[in-house]
Amino acid sequence: MTDNQLTGELFLLPREHNAHQEDAVSTNPDSAMIRRAASGNEEAFAELYRKFAPMVHGIALARVPRSDADDLVQEVFISVHKNLNSLRDHRAIGPWLAQIARNRAADFYRRHRTAYELDDEMAGRDRSADRAFEVMELIRALPVSYSETLTLRLVEGMTGPEIARRTGMTHDSVRVNLNRGMKMLRKALGKETEK
């Protein structure tokens, strides 16, 4: 494992007491929605889905091919639907979802290792999206914490503070992951151009 990977793993630590995040933790507008969703309210669950599906999709996309990311999102939300009552701290919904997505992606990778190595998404993709897939491959090749944060930022269009709020990471972690990840991506893109 390289230094970068080690550093990347460290920045996946959930947020702890941090001065400029206290406000985000103390006010929790999601709590009522989660309570309603847990009691079987369809609209509340759909709202939960709308709010967190891009984050789950970004986390999935950083680990699995695009063709499987949507399925993984569905798997995650099915699991959430079954186990939402077990979530005690409603403030932790984002980190909880993110962790489920990471675990599901890891399971998926273990199940489909061979297929993944064959890169099945090369088969039926649109010509116009070729470059996007290539860049996504480069992002995916980065340490997982960088690729996850960069995917949420560049693919899903979330801002740094939004990523921190959704995933439960600290602002500093997100900032560092974005900065270092972007630097490595530029390097990879430069190498690719040289080729």
Added chain:
Amino acid sequence: MTDYLWDKTGSDAEIEGLENMLAALAHCPDLKPAVRRPEPAAAEGTNRFSIFKLSLGFAFAGLVIAAAAAFVILSYPTKRSAAAIELPMPRSNKIVSPLSADGPATAPQVERASFVPRPKSKSRKPRRVVRSAPPRKERPQVLTLTAEEVDAYRQLMTALAITSTQLKIVKDTINGTED
């Protein structure tokens, strides 16, 4: 680090270009969650229906078992209901042909053996042999054959004689060849 990468303030052509390119891979907001919790009323109705179906199944199974038990009980001959069943059967396997000169050409004498079914005993005790009549001396039995049966008998004897003759010829041929 530019502010654009952090919170999209300002501008960065390179990152904007990457964003535009990679937006094609973003999550499609049209996709809906594939989970749907059943409505409480519907769930209750379904539950009630499944209980009804389960009860119906049990009732049917019970009915089938009861019918099978009744059939077994009624079809098994008990001690009281089972009278002695008399079966006509010859005492010996010897058949006296009406064609032979030795056999009597009188009326057939068929001895009747009696069979009394034993009552079902729960414990495994040594079985008792129930005899309805004292043992008699062995007598040659005579079977009376109808005209058709006699004809068949003759044909069978002829066929056996022919077969026997042919077998003898084959045997002689083999022996002659070997010699």
